[in-house]
Amino acid sequence: MPNSSPAQVTRRLGQQRVDPGDGLLIDPPSGMHAFPKHGFGGARCWWLLLATCLISYALFAARIEEGFIGADDGTLAHAAERVLNGERPQVDFYDNYTGGLSYVDALGLKLFGMRMQSLRWMLFVFFAVWVPAIWYLASRFASPPGASLITLLAVFWSTPIYPAPVASWYNLYFATFGMVALFRYIEDRRPVWIFLAGIAAGVSFLFKIAGLYSLAAMILFLVFDQPNDEAAPAGDNRSGWAYLVLIALALCGFDALLWGMIRSRAGAASFYNFLLPVVALSALLLARAWQSRREAGWLRLRRLGVRILALSAGFLAPVALYLLPYLHAHALGRWSYGVLVIPTERLQVTFYPAIHPVAAICCVPLVVLLLLSSGSRSALSGRIAVVLLSGVAIALLFLCVRYPGVARWVWVSAAASVPVIAIAGAIKLWQGTLRGEAASRLMLLLAVTALCSVVQFPFSVPMYFCYVAPLLILACAALSDTDKVRPAVPLTVPVAVFYLLFAALVLLPNQIYRRGMSLQTTRVKAFTLPRAAGMRGEAVQVETYEQIVAEIARHAGTSPIWTGPDCAEFYFLAARTNPTPVLWEALSGADRDPRRILNWIESAGVHVVVINHTEPTPSGPMPALLENELRRRFPHSRTVNGFEVRWAESVLPESSARESHTALLD
Secondary structure (H helix, E strand, C coil), X not given: CCCCECXXXXXXXXXXXXXXXCCEECCCCCCCCCCECCCCCHHHHHHHHHHHHHHHHHHHHHHCCCCCCHHHHHHHHHHHHHHHCCCCECCXXXXXXXXXXXXXXXXXXXXXXXXXXXXXXXXXXXHHHHHHHHHHHHCCCXXXXXXXXXXXXXXXXXXHXXXXXXXXXXXXXXXXXXXXXXXXXXXXXXXXXXXXXXXXHHHHHHHCCCHHHHHHHHHHHHHHCCCCCCCCCEXXXXXXXXXXHHHHHHHHHHHHHHHHHHHHHCCHHHHHHHHHHHHHHHHHHHHHHHHCCCECHHHHHHHXXXXXXXXXXXXXXXXXXXXXXXXXXXXXXXXXXXXXXXXXXXXXXXCECCCCHHHHHHHHHHHHHHHHHCCXXXXXXXXXXXXXXXXXXXXXXXHHHHCHHHHHHHHHHHHCCHHHHHHHHHHHHHHCCCCHHHHHHHHHHHHHHHHHHHXXXXXXXXXXXXXXXXXXXXXXXXXXXXXXXXXXXXXXXXXXXXXXXXXXXXXXXXXXXXXXXXCCCCCEEECCCHHHCCCEEEHHHHHHHHHHHHHHHHHHCCCCEEEECCCCHHHHHCCCCCCCCCCCHHHCHHHHCHHHHXXXXXHHCCCEEEEECCCCCCCCCCCHHHHHHHHHHCCEEEEECCEEEEECCCCCCHHHHHHHHHHHHC
C-alpha cells in the first residue's frame, strides 16, 4: 500500500515503488498492471483471470434461458422490434427507459434472430467485458487468487441469478467501467481517464436515467481525491473558508435533492437505505474540507473545477451524440418529457418498501470480520481464527439449505449492509488508516456503491439488490484492505466463500427474481412459441401465454391487436403490431386516455384485444370507461388465468385459423 509502516520498507526503483513485504507493485509506470504477486508470476495471473472468465461465462450461458418475465423480456423485445422497424423511442412510442437500450436490443434482434433470447445474448456481450473489469478492480487490493474469488462472488450475486436484459444490468456494467477508468486515473493522474469515466456515465444514462447516480458518485470522489493538497501553498484564509462554504453548500444541496426524491415514500427504511450512506460520505467530505480550511482554497477549487469539467465533457459527449437526431427532428422536447418528466409518475404508482433499519443488526458480524481482517495478528492466531470461522460458515450454510428462515437472515445481512459499510468506510478514511491511492480507491467504491444502491428505490424487491451487490462486494474487499503484512489466509476468504456458496445453493435455484425470498421453487417449462424459443418460465405462465397467443392467431389473422394494461409482451410473442405508442400505461402521459386508445383501435382495424386482470399491475386496473367500451365492441371472449381475450368475429375461418397458428409455431 502507499503508506509505509514498521513492517514494510518501500523503496524507489525508477518510476515504480515496490513493497518487499508482499511483492506488490504499488505504483506502476503507465501501461503496467499492479498485480499483487504473493508467489504468482505474471503468466499465472493471466491464467487465473482466464479461468475466472471462463467459469463466469459458462455460468451465464447455462442460465441464459432461465427466468422469463413478460413485463421485462417481452416489453423490451417489443420496443426493440419497433426500433428495428424505424420507430424512435420517446417519439413514436413511450420507451420505459432513456432509449439507448432499445437500440442495443434492436441490434441483438438483427444479429441473433427475432426471438427474445437474442436480447440476452446481447447482454452477454457486455457481461463478457464486465467480468475482467471486476477482476481488474479487485486486483488493486487483493492477490490474484483473491481477485478471482472476489470476481466469482460478484458474478454469482449478479446477472446469472436473473439474466433478463433489463437496463439496471447495463447501469451496473458501465458504473464498473467508469471505476476502471478512475482507478487508472488514481495511478497515473492523467485527466483523460476522468473524461473516459464521464463517457461511461453518459452511456449508462442512455440506458436508464439511473446512470446519473454513478455520475454523482464520481463527483463525490473528485471532491475527496485532491492530490498534493498537503503540499499546496498556504493561502489567504478567506479563500480557504470560501472553498469550505462552497463545498458545504454543494453537499447539502445534493443531499437535499436526494431527500426530495425519496420523501414521497419517506420512512425509516428509505432514510436508512438510501439517504444515510450518502449523508455519511458527505459528512466525511465536509470534515476534510473543514480540516483544510486554512489551505489555498482557490487553488483547490480550480483543480476540482477542471476535473469536474473533464468529467462533464465525457458525460455529455455520448448524450449529445445520441440526441442529435432528436434535435434535427425537433423532437428534443418530447424526448425530455418521456425521460425526465413521465418517470416521476413511477414513484407514485410503484412501491415496495426497503429493509427496515433494525436489520442492520444482522450486518454487524460481517463488518466486524472485515475490520478484524485488516488488523495485524500472529500467524498462529490467524490460522485458528480462519479454522473456527470456516466451521461456523459450513454449519450456517447447512442451516440455510435446510431452513429458509435462516437463509432470509443471511440475505438480510448482505442486503441491509450498504449503509453500515458506508459509515464504517467513512470512519476509516477519517481516521487516516488508509491514505494515498488506497484511500482514494476506497472512497470511489463507497461513493459508487452508496449512490448506485438508490436504484432500489422505490421498488426494493430482493432482486433489485443484485443490481448493486457486486459494487458492495468490491467496497467490502477494499474496506478490509490494509497497509500491514497480510496473513496467508485472511478472515475475508471464508466469508467470501460462504456467500459464494450461499448464492450457488440458495439464490440461483430459487427464482428470487419472481418469488422474492420465499425460497420456494415452482415447476418450469420451456416455450414452444418461436419468438420465445429456448426461454424457460413458470409452467403456468408459459401455458397461459401460449394459449393466449393461440387465441390471437385464431381470431386476429394478420391485423394489429391491442393489449393492456402493462402487457405489451403479447405484441412480440404473437408477431402483431401495436397501434398505440403505449407500452406501460403509467409511463405514457396523456396518451393513456381511454378515448385516444379507442380511436387508435378503431383506425387500425383491430379485431382482438387482451385485457390484463392480473394483480397488481404498475399502472393499476383498466379504466371502467375503456373496459366497458371494449366489451361492447368485442363481444366474444375467453379468459385464461387473469387475461381476457376479446374479439368481434374471427377474421379467418376456423380451418384457416388453425393453419395460421400452426404456421406461427413453425
